Amino acid sequence: MRKRLLLFIACLIIPTHTAWSHPHAFVECTFSFVMDAQGLKGFRQHWVLDEMTSVAVLDVVDTNRDAALSAAEKQALHDLTVESLKAFHYFTAVRINGREFPVQKITDFSGQLKDGKLIYNFLVPCPVKAAPGKAQQVKVAVYDDSFYTYVSYVQEGGVGIDPSKDPLFANRDAPAKPEDFKRFAKAVGIAKYEGDIPITGDIGKFKLKSGMQDAPEMAYFYDQIIPQTFFLQFKLP
Amino acid sequence: MIRRFTAMILLALSVLALMPFHQARAARNPFISSQRTKDAPAKNPATGYPAFLRHVMDKIAVAQQTIKQKMVRLAHEIQQRPFGRSFWGFMLLSFLYGVIHALGPGHGKIYTCSYFLSRPGTFKKGLLFGNLTMLSHVLSGTALILVGAFVLRTSGALTLENSGVYLERVSYGILAALGLFLTGRAIYEYRTGKGHSHADHCPQTSDMKSLVVTALAIGLVPCPGAALILLFSLTLGILPAGLAAMVCVASGMAITSSLFAFLAIRVHKTFLTLAQGNASLFNTTHTLLTLGGAMCISALGALLLLGSF
Numbered sequence A: 001m002r003k004r005l006l007l008f009i010a011c012l013i014i015p016t017h018t019a020w021s022h023p024h025a026f027v028e029c030t031f032s033f034v035m036d037a038q039g040l041k042g043f044r045q046h047w048v049l050d051e052m053t054s055v056a057v058l059d060v061v062d063t064n065r066d067a068a069l070s071a072a073e074k075q076a077l078h079d080l081t082v083e084s085l086k087a088f089h090y091f092t093a094v095r096i097n098g099r100e101f102p103v104q105k106i107t108d109f110s111g112q113l114k115d116g117k118l119i120y121n122f123l124v125p126c127p128v129k130a131a132p133g134k135a136q137q138v139k140v141a142v143y144d145d146s147f148y149t150y151v152s153y154v155q156e157g158g159v160g161i162d163p164s165k166d167p168l169f170a171n172r173d174a175p176a177k178p179e180d181f182k183r184f185a186k187a188v189g190i191a192k193y194e195g196d197i198p199i200t201g202d203i204g205k206f207k208l209k210s211g212m213q214d215a216p217e218m219a220y221f222y223d224q225i226i227p228q229t230f231f232l233q234f235k236l237p
Numbered sequence B: 001m002i003r004r005f006t007a008m009i010l011l012a013l014s015v016l017a018l019m020p021f022h023q024a025r026a027a028r029n030p031f032i033s034s035q036r037t038k039d040a041p042a043k044n045p046a047t048g049y050p051a052f053l054r055h056v057m058d059k060i061a062v063a064q065q066t067i068k069q070k071m072v073r074l075a076h077e078i079q080q081r082p083f084g085r086s087f088w089g090f091m092l093l094s095f096l097y098g099v100i101h102a103l104g105p106g107h108g109k110i111y112t113c114s115y116f117l118s119r120p121g122t123f124k125k126g127l128l129f130g131n132l133t134m135l136s137h138v139l140s141g142t143a144l145i146l147v148g149a150f151v152l153r154t155s156g157a158l159t160l161e162n163s164g165v166y167l168e169r170v171s172y173g174i175l176a177a178l179g180l181f182l183t184g185r186a187i188y189e190y191r192t193g194k195g196h197s198h199a200d201h202c203p204q205t206s207d208m209k210s211l212v213v214t215a216l217a218i219g220l221v222p223c224p225g226a227a228l229i230l231l232f233s234l235t236l237g238i239l240p241a242g243l244a245a246m247v248c249v250a251s252g253m254a255i256t257s258s259l260f261a262f263l264a265i266r267v268h269k270t271f272l273t274l275a276q277g278n279a280s281l282f283n284t285t286h287t288l289l290t291l292g293g294a295m296c297i298s299a300l301g302a303l304l305l306l307g308s309f
Helices: A004-020 A051-061 A071-091 A178-190 B004-020 B051-080 B085-101 B108-119 B122-149 B156-192 B208-219 B226-238 B239-275 B279-307
Strands: A026-036 A038-048 A092-096 A099-102 A107-115 A116-130 A134-141 A149-153 A199-201 A207-214 A228-235
Touching: A026 A051, A026 A134, A026 A228, A026 B239, A038 A051, A038 A134, A038 A228, A051 A071, A051 A116, A051 B051, A051 B156, A051 B226, A071 A092, A071 A116, A071 B051, A092 A116, A116 A134, A149 B085, A228 B004, B004 B239, B051 B085, B051 B226, B085 B226, B085 B239, B108 B122, B108 B239, B108 B279, B122 B156, B122 B208, B122 B226, B156 B208, B156 B226, B156 B279, B226 B239, B239 B279
Parallel strands: A026 A149, A026 A199
Antiparallel strands: A026 A038, A038 A116, A092 A099, A092 A134, A107 A116, A134 A228, A207 A228
C-alpha cells in the first residue's frame, strides 16, 4: 500500500510542478547601465518582441494594416506601451543598496518594426548619486512577474534571438534528438547570461564594478524563479 | 487501522499541497492591456520549491519558445505552398504546443482536479471532461478573434483582451453557482443517506449534466496561447491553416487536461479504497471529499469573480 501511495504522490508532484512556465510572449532584452556626472542615470533597454507577440501589438496599432509603422502609428505604439507596461513596472525590478525602487516611468521610448518583430528602445530613469567614501550598489532584473512574458538577456550588438543561429536551422534532414532544445537554447542565446554588461555615459568619474548576480531575495512567481540581476557598484575614487 | 489512517492523512496533505492552485488567475497581455490581473502572483509567502523544478520550468519555457519559432518559420512556408509538408509540420507543432501549453498555470486544472476529487469518476468521464473543457477553451478564444477581425472589424487581440474579461466573469459566476449547487447536494445526500447507501462500493459516479456544465463553464475563458497562433495565421493570410491548428492545439491541451482528470480520479479511488472495510470511515471520507471538492469549486469561482472587478 505504501508503495502505491508514494507512486500517487510522485504522479501528483511531477505534472503539477512542471506546470508553472506559461509564457505567451518572449522578449530578448539587451541591457546597459547609463551614468551621468552625478552617478547612475538609469538603464537603457533594447527589447525585441517575438513575432507572435508583435502581431498582437501590431493588430492594435497598425491601423492601416500595411505591416509598417507610420509616424502616427509609432506614436500610438509609444502611448500603448507606456500605458500598458506601467502596471508591470516595465518589467524592471530594482534594488538600490538592497532597497526596492519601484519603476514608475520610462523615457526616450522609440519603437520600430524589423523583420516582423517589434523593437522597443527606452531608458528607465533611476538616478543614484555617487557619494564620497560610500559604494552605491544597484541590482536590476528584467522579468514579467506575471510570467505572461519570458524575458531573456542577450548581448549588445545581437539582434535578439535569431533562430538561424541554430547550426541545424532549417535542416530538415537532421534527426530529432532529445538535446535539440538545449542546443537551440544555447545557439540562440537562451541560457544564463554571461555576456558583457555595458556601462555608458560619464564612466571616467567613478570606480566601477559590475557583474551578474543571482538574487534569491528577488524571487518571483511564487518565489520559484530566482532572477539573474545586472549588478553595478560605483563610488567616487 | 492506524496505518491506514496515517496513509489517508498523508495522501490528503499531499493533495492539498500539490493542488494546482497557482492557476487561479487569467493571463492578460501586458503589452496591450493596462489592467493587470489583481491577484497576479507577484508575492506569495507560502512557497519555496526545490531548485530542480526551476530548471524544468525554464526548459518548458524554452520549449514553448522553440515551438513557436518553428511555427513562425513554417507559417511563412505555408504562405508559399498552402498544403505542402509545412502544413503538416505546423499541425504537429500546434498539437505539441497544446500539450505543453496546458501544463502551465490556468486552463482550469484546479477545477478539473476539484471536480473529480469530489465525485467518483470513470476514465471515460475524465477523457470527456478534458476534451470538453479544452475544446471550448480554444473555441472561445477562436470565436473572439474571428468576431473581432471580421464582424467588429477591429483588432482581434483587443477584442480578446476586452471581451475575455466578461467571458471570464460569466465562467467564474457559473462555477461559483455550480459549486454551491454541488455543496447543497452533498449535504442533502449526507443527511438523507443517499449517495453512500452501499457503503463498501463506489457510490454513483458524477452525473453527466453537472459534468458537461462544469466543463463548458471552465472552457468559456478564452485561451490566449491558442488565440495568438490564430491571430498570427490571420495576419499572414493563412487562416485555414490557423483554424486547423486550433483543432490540433485543443487536442493537445485535452491530453494534458485529461491526465489531470485521471490523476484526480485515481486519488479519489485511493481514498475510498483506503477507507474500505470500515463503514463509518468510508462514509466520512466520501462526505469530506464531496463537500470539500464542491466547496473548493464554489469558493474559487467566487474569489475569481470578485477579483476580476
